[in-house]
Amino acid sequence: MEPRRTPRVLSIAGTDPTGGAGQHADLKTVAVLGGYGMSAITAIVVQNTQGVEAVHPVPVSVLSEQLEAVSRDVTVDAVKIGMLGSVPVIEAVSQWLGDHRPPVVVLDPVMVATAGGRLLDDDAEDAIRKLLELADLVTPNLPELAVLLGEEVAADWATALDQGHRLAEAHRVRVLVKGGHLPGEDTPDALIEPGRPEPAVEVHAPRVETRNTHGTGCSLSSAVAVLAARTGEWPAAVRAGRQWLRGALLAADRLEVGHGNGPVHHGHHLDDLLEQAVAEWSRPETEDEAEDTGTSFTRQLWNESGDLRERIRGGSFVPGLADGSLPREVFLDYLAQDLIYLQDYSRALAQLAVRAPRESWRALFAAGSAGCAEETATLHKTLVEADAPVQSTEVTDEYTDFLLATTQSRDWAVGVAAVLPCYWLYAWIGTELDRQRRAAQVQDGHDGSGGAHPYAAWLDSYSDPAFAEAGERVRAVVDDLARTADPATVDHMRRAFHRACELEFRFFEDPCLRGRARNGSGDGRET
Ligand SMILES: Nc1ncnc2c1ncn2[C@@H]1O[C@H](COP(=O)(O)OP(=O)(O)OP(=O)(O)O)[C@@H](O)[C@H]1O
Numbered sequence: 001m002e003p004r005r006t007p008r009v010l011s012i013a014g015t016d017p018t019g020g021a022g023q024h025a026d027l028k029t030v031a032v033l034g035g036y037g038m039s040a041i042t043a044i045v046v047q048n049t050q051g052v053e054a055v056h057p058v059p060v061s062v063l064s065e066q067l068e069a070v071s072r073d074v075t076v077d078a079v080k081i082g083m084l085g086s087v088p089v090i091e092a093v094s095q096w097l098g099d100h101r102p103p104v105v106v107l108d109p110v111m112v113a114t115a116g117g118r119l120l121d122d123d124a125e126d127a128i129r130k131l132l133e134l135a136d137l138v139t140p141n142l143p144e145l146a147v148l149l150g151e152e153v154a155a156d157w158a159t160a161l162d163q164g165h166r167l168a169e170a171h172r173v174r175v176l177v178k179g180g181h182l183p184g185e186d187t188p189d190a191l192i193e194p195g196r197p198e199p200a201v202e203v204h205a206p207r208v209e210t211r212n213t214h215g216t217g218c219s220l221s222s223a224v225a226v227l228a229a230r231t232g233e234w235p236a237a238v239r240a241g242r243q244w245l246r247g248a249l250l251a252a253d254r255l256e257v258g259h260g261n262g263p264v265h266h267g268h269h270l271d272d273l274l275e276q277a278v279a280e281w282s283r284p285e286t287e288d289e290a291e292d293t294g295t296s297f298t299r300q301l302w303n304e305s306g307d308l309r310e311r312i313r314g315g316s317f318v319p320g321l322a323d324g325s326l327p328r329e330v331f332l333d334y335l336a337q338d339l340i341y342l343q344d345y346s347r348a349l350a351q352l353a354v355r356a357p358r359e360s361w362r363a364l365f366a367a368g369s370a371g372c373a374e375e376t377a378t379l380h381k382t383l384v385e386a387d388a389p390v391q392s393t394e395v396t397d398e399y400t401d402f403l404l405a406t407t408q409s410r411d412w413a414v415g416v417a418a419v420l421p422c423y424w425l426y427a428w429i430g431t432e433l434d435r436q437r438r439a440a441q442v443q444d445g446h447d448g449s450g451g452a453h454p455y456a457a458w459l460d461s462y463s464d465p466a467f468a469e470a471g472e473r474v475r476a477v478v479d480d481l482a483r484t485a486d487p488a489t490v491d492h493m494r495r496a497f498h499r500a501c502e503l504e505f506r507f508f509e510d511p512c513l514r515g516r517a518r519n520g521s522g523d524g525r526e527t
């Protein structure tokens, strides 16, 4: 198998108008995992997240014509076979495979849908068994594995593995045994190869708590097909496909599709990249155009500070907090500085309240100042318990001096622009930490529900929606002011915003630098 960066993957399967299973799941999976997806439809299935209502098979000759049209024109690197439905369809696909066998053939022997409903005629089981010989990998769930062997459904993992071995030997085919249907917390999967007594891959992970599992089987088999063509290796493809699917299950509830067993979030790993890319693509060419197209001043500021957010993401502090690897002493050092910072930040906000030109704005900043004061009281308690020394650093002084001077002596609008990054970047980091924490959990194969994250309480306080909301209100003030301010003031606002962003970054990284200096070397994170 020659690896290919963008494999051309053909799905032969039925449809799902709600987009979560069958062809639609296959095409989405292939696309988000870097392949080029194609589809030959076996049946139009009337279904949704609550079940299958009807199956309208495509005439067999029409399926064969689709297959021929593809292979006349396109080199197929991998094929994923899903719902076939009836004996004549299985025979047509077998014949096509005999003539044009691509280097990767994954067969998901679809028999019933998760949400209920038969997807294969009763007399078609023998024909599917014959098709196994033409596949490189077959991915049955436990009931399908049992039907293929003509046995009872395995009630435990050891029996499932044994059945997998016997199916692999009987048909000289790789088998992905999926334990998703086992009762209990564990959801094991294993890749079994004929002639090998031990599984080539065996992975275990706790069940993801969601009812949104529609199309997991379709998605996993397509994932393994595209990844096998991409990497040239079956075990790597199985491991990667499974980790990806786990992320898709963890993010599934966010989709809010349907009232039954909803679909998984195929593009979960692209969410963040997309946000950045869309911001980048939509950035106006010039400021004049920005005005014409109504891009707000703060949106421009945000777009201009993309590199800085990239540096925060690639730094030591935020990723260390997210995965819990940040040493405790570095975290406490940060908190001690944050206490000093927040005391002055509270003063800066109070200063803006005193000088506010409008009543509603005075109230906004007075409330912000009071909120900060509360926060410092809680922090103070944590630190006293931890007995950490509190002496301001150069970076802290630089940031607080800047904020106090700006809010006190500069144009009021410049002061507001200077305090905005603290609100806005923290809200952004809240979502960023959440994302990285999830990603770390996916890698560790646990969902974090049981395991204690060392900074969990603190991370949760970051994603407080009330805080993000206050940030949005401050943003609206900045936009309001920028609309009427003269160009010199707008320029000054822009500089104040970016300077505060830069100081935020240094404020995060400084405790890690000091940690490294104390220990002589290392990156300030535990390994
Ligand atoms: N709640 C869950 N948590 C973790 N993994 C799950 C969960 N549900 C399913 N999986 C995993 O999804 C993959 C496919 O599972 P399953 O055995 O349910 O396939 P299937 O029945 O063919 O799917 P479907 O018919 O829904 O398309 C397996 O790797 C399984 O472990």
Ligand SMILES: Cc1ncc(CO)c(N)n1
Binding pocket: 013, 014, 015, 016, 021, 022, 023, 045, 047, 082, 083, 110, 112, 113, 114, 119, 214, 215, 216, 217, 218
């Ligand atoms: C078309 C189709 N294939 C497979 C499944 C299994 O989930 C489904 N629900 N629909």
